[in-house]
Amino acid sequence: MSIWLQIVLALVAIGLGAWVLRFAGQKATGNKPFFRDMPISVAFGYVLGAAAVIWGIGFYFHPGATFFRWAVQGFVGFAIAAYVFRLFGRHVGTQGTKKLFRGMPLTASFGILTILIYAVVAIFAGLIAPYGQEEILGQANVVPGGDVAFGGNPQFPLGTDQIGRDILSRLIYGAQNTVGIAFATTCLAFFLGGTFGFLAATLGGWLDQALSRSVDVLMAIPALIFALLLMTIASVWSTKLGIPLTYFMVLIIAVIDSTRVFRLSRAVGQNIVVMDYIEAAKLRGEGLAYLIFREILPNATAPLLAEFGLRFCFVFLTIASLSFLGVGIQPPLADWGTMVRDLSQFINFAAFAPRVASAPLLAAGAIALLTVAVNFVVDWMLHKSSGLKE
Amino acid sequence: MSALVEINDLWIEGRSDEQWNPIINGASLSLNKGEVLGLIGESGAGKSTLGLAAMGFTRDGVRISGGSVRFDGIDLVNASAAVKRELLGKRIAYVAQSAAASFNPAHRLIDQHTEAPVQHGVQSKAESQADGIELYRRLRLPNPDEIGFRYPHQVSGGQLQRAMTAMAMSCRPDLIIFDEPTTALDVTTQIEVLASIRDIVEQFDTAAIYITHDLAVVAQMADRIKVLLKGDEVEEAETREMLSSPKEDYTKSLWAVRSFQRKQKAPAIAGATPVIRVKNVNASYGKVPVLHDVSFDIHEGRTVAVVGESGSGKSTAARCITGLLPPRSGHIEFDGEVLPLDYRKRSKMQLRQAQMIYQMADTALNPRKTIGELIGRPVEFYMGLKGAEKRKRVEHLLEEIELEPSQYFHRLPSELSGGQKQRIGIARALAAEPKFIICDEVTSALDQLVAEGILKLLAKLQDSLGLSYMFITHDLATVKSIADEVVVMKDGRVVEHGPKDEMFRPPHHPYTDLLLSSVPEMDPDWLTNLLAERGIDNIGDAAVDKM
Incomplete structure (x- = not known):
């Protein structure tokens, strides 16, 4: 039987199932609006979803589905952790924080928990990590999992890399380096972009033109290539001046990213500047600093925060990409981007040795998890701040 | 014959703050x-x-929780x-x-x-x-x-x-x-x-x-x-x-x-220096002229209503007085002293003397600041008061606008009703202790009962503090109740100018006449009579265009 025939048959079966579902629902509930007004397409969606769940449960017990099993276990584990964390928040703390946790979706609680864990790991990296980030231990290429039968070693629960450094320790130090630098860079980008953006919005005229046009020029150059170019120049300067290359990297990425922040804060600022309360403040004779920081900024926090979350992820990925390309955070400092690059060849073993192939995925997973967590929290904050306005 | 629409004991609820609150409590109607x-x-x-x-x-977020709606016999609630x-x-x-x-x-x-x-x-x-x-x-x-x-x-x-x-x-x-x-x-x-x-x-x-x-x-x-x-x-x-x-x-x-009507004041003393004198002002947005040779005086303790429909230039006149839109020619005098045309060139004292109350209190109050901060800022900025003194002054101002200080001091504008917000706008203007206040359509976004409360408050403040108002409005009922003098504007020109009594007594300028006769009256035959009087092709817009 050809694959196409199978697909068609499956679709027909699901369609039939949908009709049966709706009909049975109508009969069972005595024609409640939920079933009565249900279009066949929605019923189709329900049945398809149910079929996918059943297939997923079946596949979970399939012996070859190692990655799938890990993913499901991780998902369920995180969900439980997030739920427990939210429960904890609802019963411990002040009246204010309890109220905050009561209205919190599970995604946001997951995001906050994850960010907290990352922060603790990054701050106390020296205490938590079992080995040093530069320490070369005896065995190279130990398989993650710590299971001797598959070539692991319980001393190195996540294995060691190609020159025998402990991956767990490097992941922990990587949190410090990568996340710390990304955070500093994002803050700098927001300081630059926000200040100039609000200035352009408030003053307008030639200043706005000059700033906006220069930003347009900077934005016209592809960001990664521009960063690569500047980093190459900076690497010469850094040796000449004796300043670590990392400082240059922070500055370069911050300037490139501040152009995006500038665009946003200028647009948001322009919407706020036309409000009557700004006019009232101007007529009162208030200075520029008061206007920007006391009148405009408090009303621009919601979109800026959302952008901060996204921008942080982009900066973070840019640093990882630069490190992957070899001009970012320099060895022997541990960095997630570099770790992915160093171990990337192992991905070819995925078909027959999933444990070996998972080595480069550890650092990549750490990046992905933080990105998702930050965005969950930002989404929730945005929802909250937009809800307050109603 | 049964009714077309039959609503019977209808209950409707809306969801806010995670609970259902009643919106309609058992309304019935038939049509x-x-x-x-x-x-x-x-x-x-x-x-x-x-x-x-x-x-x-x-x-x-709204649901029908009880009762029935029938349209031509069809049950719409369960349809x-x-x-x-x-x-x-x-x-x-x-x-x-x-x-x-x-x-x-x-x-x-x-x-x-x-x-x-x-x-x-x-x-x-x-x-x-x-x-x-x-x-x-x-x-x-x-x-x-x-x-x-x-x-x-x-x-x-x-x-x-x-x-x-x-x-x-x-x-x-x-x-x-x-x-x-x-x-x-x-x-x-x-x-x-x-x-x-x-x-x-x-x-x-x-x-x-x-x-x-x-x-x-x-x-x-x-x-x-x-x-x-x-x-x-x-x-x-x-x-x-x-x-x-x-x-x-x-x-x-x-x-x-x-029916609110404030008592008639004695006419202004001839020759006295007006608080605000607008003299031969011409202004334009870019190349489009909006004001043509506008002149009027506002005397101490008096209310001058500026009326006209949208686009007549009444708000632009206010922007010229405040200095937001520097006029092309002409000048603005305050207490006999010529003001710089651009507000940026005016001194703090000059800015303090003329305050403004806006039409939309929603956009005129910074939504992220508490009432205490909103009113406290001009107190601190102009009077230099800080700490307990500032707080005392703000509380006094809140009492003056008839809001309980302890209850409202820490609230945000979003937690206030429309009328209360407008009162905060008034308090913020008063905080500067001005002589002259521009009220730009302050009551047009409010319900009639609330608007009347605001008008009464403004009248009371005028009597106790000797304020002068420039009252911009398109509602002639408001003019009747609060104004001492009226300026009628059309297409950026002053078409008529004089004491209120004169304005509401014929003969009028034809435009004033049109405005006055267009205000709906409570008489159910008013529209029919008016249409008969004006002729079918000569109502509203068409009448304006002909002038």
């Missing part, structure tokens, strides 16, 4: 074919919710989506408050007009187009043959509102719900829309529910009136009976609102 029912009440009375419920529709789809647009139509916001700006009027008849299979596209042009003609839109082929932004507000009424008529529905269709319009435009709505409803024998907060308007339109207060039904009666002998106290208070 026969060809009858017009007026629904009136303040904002938040639930009149729009009830109007929408008559279509079997509730907004998001399936398919049944409602068949009714809405075809037999029941809705005209929204702001036609400008309700038309899709990307499509021509006629294409939006034909959508419902074609969808419902009533007419073909070509038939519907021809019918639309015929409806435009009946609604007395200018150039009915081609106006439909314009985009919404190419048509004026009053014309859009009529085009929307035509659109609602496209399937010849049995019921139309008008949700404040003239609230956003000038008085002269309003007449035209009212007249055409009334005619077309009569011609097609359509039943209508007319929602408004303006009693004078509803008196012209409705056969019966129903008064709502906070979701409760107050009373219902035939229009004439309701107007002549309202039974409930609340209804009487609504009727009495327009």
